[in-house]
Amino acid sequence: MRILIDADDVLEDLSPKWVTFLNERYGLNARYEDHTDWNMAHVFPSLTREQVYAVELEEDFYSRLEPLDGAVETVRKLMEDGHEIYVVTTTPYQIIKAKMEKVIFRYFPFLTWKNIIITSNKHLIRGDVLIDDGVHNLLGGDYHKILMTGPYNRDFDAETAGMIRVHNWKEIYEAIQTFNS
Numbered sequence: 001m002r003i004l005i006d007a008d009d010v011l012e013d014l015s016p017k018w019v020t021f022l023n024e025r026y027g028l029n030a031r032y033e034d035h036t037d038w039n040m041a042h043v044f045p046s047l048t049r050e051q052v053y054a055v056e057l058e059e060d061f062y063s064r065l066e067p068l069d070g071a072v073e074t075v076r077k078l079m080e081d082g083h084e085i086y087v088v089t090t091t092p093y094q095i096i097k098a099k100m101e102k103v104i105f106r107y108f109p110f111l112t113w114k115n116i117i118i119t120s121n122k123h124l125i126r127g128d129v130l131i132d133d134g135v136h137n138l139l140g141g142d143y144h145k146i147l148m149t150g151p152y153n154r155d156f157d158a159e160t161a162g163m164i165r166v167h168n169w170k171e172i173y174e175a176i177q178t179f180n181s
């Protein structure tokens, strides 16, 4: 199968580190668990939207990111199982190089630029499976849908929408096996 994998909060821990980074910078104590809608600015009511989202374009921030537990081993195993792997990300163009070098190629050295698809619209990408934490990327897409849980999608009824909700990479691997059979 051709398996499409989101980067942020699927391969790596962008959102929790984003909260920590802003807490340190501005002396706050916001909690990642309160990131209950897609808008990170709502977690930081005392900051401007610009202050919150500027982090996304800071190269040094990406040095802090790390793979989610089991991500490296499982992606490698999926490749060994014979699947085609593509990281599909809507990363802003200004920061693509930093995210690739400081996170993706650093921790997933078996991936190359040939495994990367940068897009502003994941629905236009053809694949058999998409693993993503953004409900909007899965809804309407023509692929099997695996929803990685985050506080911002916790209350979404994934099953009714034809998605498999997972909480970690072990569950992702198990979900993919159900598509094989």
Ligand SMILES: [Mg+2]
Pocket (backbone or CB within 6 Å): 006, 007, 008, 009, 010, 132, 133, 134
């Ligand atoms: Mg994501």
